[in-house]
Amino acid sequence: GENVEQHPSTLSVQEGDSAVIKCTYSDSASNYFPWYKQELGKGPQLIIDIRSNVGEKKDQRIAVTLNKTAKHFSLHITETLPEDSAVYFCAASTEGGSEKLVFGKGTKLTVNP
Amino acid sequence: ETGVTQTPRHLVMGMTNKKSLKCEQHLGHNAMYWYKQSAKKPLELMFVYSLEERVENNSVPSRFSPECPNSSHLFLHLHTLQPEDSALYLCASSLERGRGGYTFGSGTRLTVV
Numbered sequence: 713g714e715n716v717e718q719h720p721s722t723l724s725v726q727e728g729d730s731a732v733i734k735c736t737y738s739d740s741a742s743n744y745f746p747w748y749k750q751e752l753g754k755g756p757q758l759i760i761d762i763r764s765n766v767g768e769k770k771d772q773r774i775a776v777t778l779n780k781t782a783k784h785f786s787l788h789i790t791e792t793l794p795e796d797s798a799v800y801f802c803a804a805s806t807e808g809g810s811e812k813l814v815f816g817k818g819t820k821l822t823v824n825p
Numbered sequence: 826e827t828g829v830t831q832t833p834r835h836l837v838m839g840m841t842n843k844k845s846l847k848c849e850q851h852l853g854h855n856a857m858y859w860y861k862q863s864a865k866k867p868l869e870l871m872f873v874y875s876l877e878e879r880v881e882n883n884s885v886p887s888r889f890s891p892e893c894p895n896s897s898h899l900f901l902h903l904h905t906l907q908p909e910d911s912a913l914y915l916c917a918s919s920l921e922r923g924r925g926g927y928t929f930g931s932g933t934r935l936t937v938v
Contacts, residue, residue: 716867746926755915755929756868757827801868807924812881815868 714739716804718816726824731792733819735802736784742804745785746813747776750799759800760787763807792823828852831916831930839938840906846933848899848916856922857899859891862913862932874899875922906937 715738725731737745743764748756762769762776762785769776773792778785785804789796802816829850838844848857859871873881874893888910890902899916913934917927 748929753931755827755829755831755917755931756927757929758926761926805923812870812873812923813927817865817867 714742714804714806714812714814716802716814716816718802718819720819721817722820722822724822724824725792727792727794729792731789731796731821731823733787733800733802733821734784735786735804735816736782737804737814738783739804739806740780740783741806744805744807745776745778746803747774747787748801748803748815750801750818752798756801789821792821794823794825797821797823827928827930829916829918829928829930831914831933833933834931835934835936837936837938838903838906840908842906843902843904845903846901846914846916846935848901848930850897850916850918850928850930852918852928854918854920854928855896856919857893857896858917858919858927859899859901860915860917860929862915868915872901873922880922903935906935908937911935911937 718735746761749759750756775788799818801818803813805813832847857874861869871885872891877893892900913932915932916930919927
């Protein structure tokens with residue numbers, strides 16, 4: 713089955729710097745890659761996703777890149793703010809196939825003012 | 826609020842108790858999920874319901890019993906739990922099973938004493 717590895721497990725940056733979180737997946741059939749942000753006391757919230765027919769997607773300060781050959785995808789947050797502090801999860805699934813979302817273990821991002 | 830509501834937010838129960846967790850969504854989604862979130866572990870998928878029919882049970886012990894009376898409501902009935910079952914239990918929904926992003930509730934923090 714699918715296995716998703718996520719790094720780093722913790723990340724600390726200064727406000728205004730960029731943050732990058734990386735994930736690798738094992739199942740070459742995976743074609744859907746969402747990213748979730750979980751703030752303290754809340755459930756994970758979808759912040760951006762990408763499908764395997766594109767290599768990059770951007771939404772304001774957040775971007776996701778996908779390298780299908782290497783089977784890895786990354787979340788990039790630019791001009792970080794203290795409110796970006798949270799745990800971020802990547803996930804992978806095969807839409808139209810196994811359909812099961814497999815999550816990484818999460819990255820705790822701290823943005824220091 | 827994400828549109829997925831979970832109650833109660835917190836629950837403390839003894840190992841001999843019987844309790845139920847409730848999840849409700851009015852997003853028009855046809856698939857609903859139960860996840861277990863423990864510290865330092867990936868999100869663990871427990872059950873999947875699609876159009877009120879259970880389509881997946883990930884080797885979950887029988888002390889956890891799901892129920893989906895209609896497409897808007899999902900329950901998780903608990904009985905004779907163990908301390909290691911203490912975790913955050915998250916409900917999620919999606920438009921269709923395995924398609925698109927999931928919308929998560931805020932979870933029920935369960936403590937078994």
